[in-house]
Amino acid sequence: MPDVSLPPDSCPAGTAGLEAAAAAVAAAQQALAQARRELSAAIRAARRAGEPVQVIAERIGLNAMAVRNILAVPEVNLPSGPGPGSGRPR
DSSP, X not given: OOOOOOOTTOOTTSHHHHHHHXXXXXXXXXXXXXXXXXXXXHHHHHXXXXXXXXXXXXXXXXXXXXXXXXXXXXXXXXXXXXXXXOSOOO
């Protein structure tokens, strides 16, 4: 997981601090998205191996409904890294 902490000398009042904070947020969002994909893949693998939803939920600290919701979302194989059409629409 990337280090998203701000250096102590980055003051939010300055533009450098603002840009550093924005970069840290972007890095954290990317790390969170990757972690969610990995959790989803691990849940699917455990389920395919025959592990009950309740046991999976207990192992990862979620409730069974959250695990079922993750399993209900169709698996999407996205290309790695940004590509055409990535980012916000204009």
